[in-house]
Amino acid sequence: xxxxxxxxxxxxxxxxxxxxxxxxxxxxxxxxxxxxxxxxxxxxxxxxxxxxxxxxxxxxxxxxxxxxxxxxxxxxxxxxxxxxxxxxxxxxxxxxxxxxxxxxxxxxxxxxxxxxxxxxxxxxxxxxxxxxxxxxxxxxxxxxxxxxxxxxxxxxxxxxxxxxxxxxxxxxxxxxxxxxxxxxxxxxxxxxxxxxxxxxxxxxxxxxxxxxxxxxxxxxxxxxxxxxxxxxxxxxxxxxxxxxxxxxxxxxxxxxxxxxxxxxxxxxxxxxxxxxxxxxxxxxxxxxxxxxxxxxxxxxxxxxxxxxxxxxxxxxxxxxxxxxxxxxxxxxxxxxxxxxxxxxxxxxxxxxx
Amino acid sequence: xxxxxxxxxxxxxxxxxxxxxxxxxxxxxxxxxxxxxxxxxxxxxxxxxxxxxxxxxxxxxxxxxxxxxxxxxxxxxxxxxxxxxxxxxxxxxxxxxxxxxxxxxxxxxxxxxxxxxxxxxxxxxxxxxxxxxxxxxxxxxxxxxxxxxxxxxxxxxxxxxxxxxxxxxxxxxxxxxxxxxxxxxxxxxxxxxxxxxxxxxxxxxxxxx
Numbered sequence: 001x002x003x004x005x006x007x008x009x010x011x012x013x014x015x016x017x018x019x020x021x022x023x024x025x026x027x028x029x030x031x032x033x034x035x036x037x038x039x040x041x042x043x044x045x046x047x048x049x050x051x052x053x054x055x056x057x058x059x060x061x062x063x064x065x066x067x068x069x070x071x072x073x074x075x076x077x078x079x080x081x082x083x084x085x086x087x088x089x090x091x092x093x094x095x096x097x098x099x100x101x102x103x104x105x106x107x108x109x110x111x112x113x114x115x116x117x118x119x120x121x122x123x124x125x126x127x128x129x130x131x132x133x134x135x136x137x138x139x140x141x142x143x144x145x146x147x148x149x150x151x152x153x154x155x156x157x158x159x160x161x162x163x164x165x166x167x168x169x170x171x172x173x174x175x176x177x178x179x180x181x182x183x184x185x186x187x188x189x190x191x192x193x194x195x196x197x198x199x200x201x202x203x204x205x206x207x208x209x210x211x212x213x214x215x216x217x218x219x220x221x222x223x224x225x226x227x228x229x230x231x232x233x234x235x236x237x238x239x240x241x242x243x244x245x246x247x248x249x250x251x252x253x254x255x256x257x258x259x260x261x262x263x264x265x266x267x268x269x270x271x272x273x274x275x276x277x278x279x280x281x282x283x284x285x286x287x288x289x290x291x292x293x294x295x296x297x298x299x300x301x302x303x304x305x306x307x308x309x310x311x312x313x314x315x316x317x318x319x320x321x322x323x324x325x326x327x328x329x330x331x332x333x334x335x336x337x338x339x340x341x342x343x344x345x346x347x348x349x350x351x352x353x
Numbered sequence: 354x355x356x357x358x359x360x361x362x363x364x365x366x367x368x369x370x371x372x373x374x375x376x377x378x379x380x381x382x383x384x385x386x387x388x389x390x391x392x393x394x395x396x397x398x399x400x401x402x403x404x405x406x407x408x409x410x411x412x413x414x415x416x417x418x419x420x421x422x423x424x425x426x427x428x429x430x431x432x433x434x435x436x437x438x439x440x441x442x443x444x445x446x447x448x449x450x451x452x453x454x455x456x457x458x459x460x461x462x463x464x465x466x467x468x469x470x471x472x473x474x475x476x477x478x479x480x481x482x483x484x485x486x487x488x489x490x491x492x493x494x495x496x497x498x499x500x501x502x503x504x505x506x507x508x509x510x511x512x513x514x515x516x517x518x519x520x521x522x523x524x525x526x527x528x529x530x531x532x533x534x535x536x537x538x539x540x541x542x543x544x545x546x547x548x549x550x551x552x553x554x555x556x557x558x559x560x561x562x
Contacts, residue, residue, distance in 0.1 A: 006538060022560045023541055027513045029557045030544075033494065034514040036487035039400035042410050047392055050410045054417035055385060104379065104422055126422070236504075240532035269446070269503070305502070341546050 103128045116153050129156065161186045235266045239273045246280055255281040272302040279312065288316050292325075299332075307333070307340050314342070373433075376424045384421055391434050398438050398525075401515045402445045402507065404495060412448060416441045431524055438525045446503045490553050497547040497554070501540050508533050509540035 006013070006020055014020045105111050105126040110119040114132035129135045133154045153164040163184045185194040242257030258277040261270060279294035292313045299309035310333045317325040330346035337343060375383035395416060399409045419440050427436055498506050504526065511522045512533075523533040548554040 006534075023538070025560050026541065026545060026557060029559075030494065030513050031516060033487060033491055033557070034401075037484060037491045039404045039409075040406050041400070042396065042406040046406075046410050047396060047413060050413040051389065051392060051417055054414045054421065055381060107423070107426060237527055240504075240526075240528040243535065244529050244531045269450075307500075341543070341550075344550075 105134065114153065130154070235261050235264060235270045236273070239270060239277060242274075242277050243280075246277065246284060251281050251285050268302075272298070272305055275301070276305060276309070279309070283312060283316060288320060292316050296329075299336075303336065307337050307342070310336075311342055373427070373429065377427060379421075379425065381421075384424060387433055388417060388420060388437065391437050394434055395437055395441055397515070398441050398511070399445065401510050402442070403448065408448065412441065412444050416444045419444060435521070435524050439527055442507050442525060445507065449499075449503055493551060493553050494544070494548075494557075497544055497551070498540075500547070501543050504528075505536040505540035505543070508536035509544070512537050513541070 006017060006023075014024070105113075105118060105120045105128055107120045110117050111128070113128050113134055116132070118126075118134055120126050127135045132152065133156060135156045155162045163186070183194075183197050184192060185197060186192045238257055238261050242254045242261070245251075245257065246254035254277060258274040258281065261274040262278075265271075266274065275294065275298050279291050279298055282288075282291035282294055285291075295309040295313040295316075299306040299313070302309075310329055314326055314329045314333070317329060327350060330342075330349050333340065333342055334346045334350065340346075372383050372387060376387055392413070395413060396409060399412045399416070400406070403409055403412065416437065420437055423440065427433070431439075498510070501509070508522055508526060508528075511517045511525065512519055517525075519530055519533055519537070522537075523530045526533060526536075528536075545558040548558040
């Protein structure tokens with residue numbers, strides 16, 4: 001049970017509260033264990049080399065080391081901190097503008113790059129690395145580009161490269177989704193992953209295959225959002241504030257924060273936080289049906305939060321004495337997390353008649 | 354800022370405001386002068402969070418590269434060190450999300466038990482055994498930590514394992530102190546639930562609810 005006093009820790013709470021005293025003892029044991037086996041240090045030379053690489057050309061990817069991969073031969077998939085949104089616009093002649101080899105792109109502003117324009121989010125870091133090439137280290141990039149076939153526009157990240165072949169497509173942290181036209185997705189070493197990704201298709205970086213989702217209605221006109229995407233850092237802060245509000249008992253405020261954050265179309269992790277906060281609000285508000293619905297959706301959408309979400313739904317249904325619903329949730333839990341925290345309990349519950 | 358700029362920077366070393374202004378303008382000499390002294394602190398944060406030295410090396414590079422690009426937006430509301438550590442935690446989050454990282458197995462050299470007593474004597478051998486045991490247990494601890502959400506994990510590692518005050522962790526994570534406390538609390542609870550079920554770590558959870 002979370003005590004508000006444990007969070008706020010006012011006065012001599014920590015000394016009086018048995019939970020806090022036990023937690024402090026556990027922390028001390030963990031710290032002692034960590035001190036007994038300090039992390040291996042890297043050499044000063046290696047550290048300085050990493051520092052120099054960052055300075056020599058910030059746009060370079062970390063030098064690849066010989067690494068054991070499991071299974072052998074697995075492709076180096078994207079490990080990017082980016083959500084790139086590239087939007088092509090009207091056709092026209094390409095340009096042959098010469099760009100500096102590596103020029104920082106201003107964050108929170110729109111910058112002309114070759115025959116296109118890029119808008120880097122306020123938290124983003126990126127460089128123009130060629131006349132029509134952009135490297136994105138982190139953040140979100142919106143691009144308007146003339147399709148000009150003789151001057152393809154390229155968005156490069158540490159782990160994958162997207163070439164504009166057609167008109168409209170989106171690249172996110174989880175892959176590429178084409179709205180109109182076509183793109184090619186390659187590895188940084190040039191090996192083509194997907195030769196041509198057409199309208200309605202997407203490439204998922206986690207599964208490394210192209211799939212065709214449900215058909216979507218294409219907009220008549222693509223208009224670039226004049227406002228840069230919300231800063232994930234700020235949104236994270238807002239969510240943290242919303243959670244604090246919930247802990248303080250201000251459910252409505254917490255709900256408003258979560259709703260506002262979701263409206264800003266944040267990246268996946270923040271979106272998951274916001275959806276979880278909404279579910280927590282419903283649970284604290286006594287809106288059990290809605291809370292269970294939200295937790296189940298959360299578990300389906302974000303497997304990394306499934307244990308928490310399913311556990312919360314189980315608690316609610318258990319409290320409501322809905323045995324069938326509890327068993328169903330335990331069954332789902334066990335299917336997805338056979339080694340999870342609740343796995344033993346789930347097995348025990350499912351053995352009951 | 355007490356760093357001394359390189360000779361190619363026209364700045365006076367005793368003028369931290371001018372030094373930071375130069376950093377914001379993208380003066381690489383100034384940026385290097387400010388960031389280089391912070392490398393040990395950066396390495397400490399990263400090595401506590403990811404432990405693998407090769408990953409730490411990569412993350413130093415990406416963190417510094419991100420800091421170079423982000424310096425124009427440094428508002429001076431926190432120290433450069435806190436700001437750099439914050440960037441480092443962003444990079445670590447992305448690193449944890451990386452599919453290539455999740456597929457990678459780290460192979461470690463382990464000593465052969467059949468090699469006999471340590472030549473320097475049993476005391477040294479005993480110490481080595483204890484350290485190896487501690488390392489094994491800590492690896493298990495980090496294994497369990499890996500299943501905890503990134504924000505909670507970072508808050509827990511920085512506060513509990515690295516021993517930083519809650520206020521400092523909150524500043525690094527750009528969060529409120531209560532939010533940070535709740536992250537640590539939830540991480541501890543999840544970790545101890547796993548530790549209880551793990552014979553190697555069960556003693557850590559003793560006394561908890």
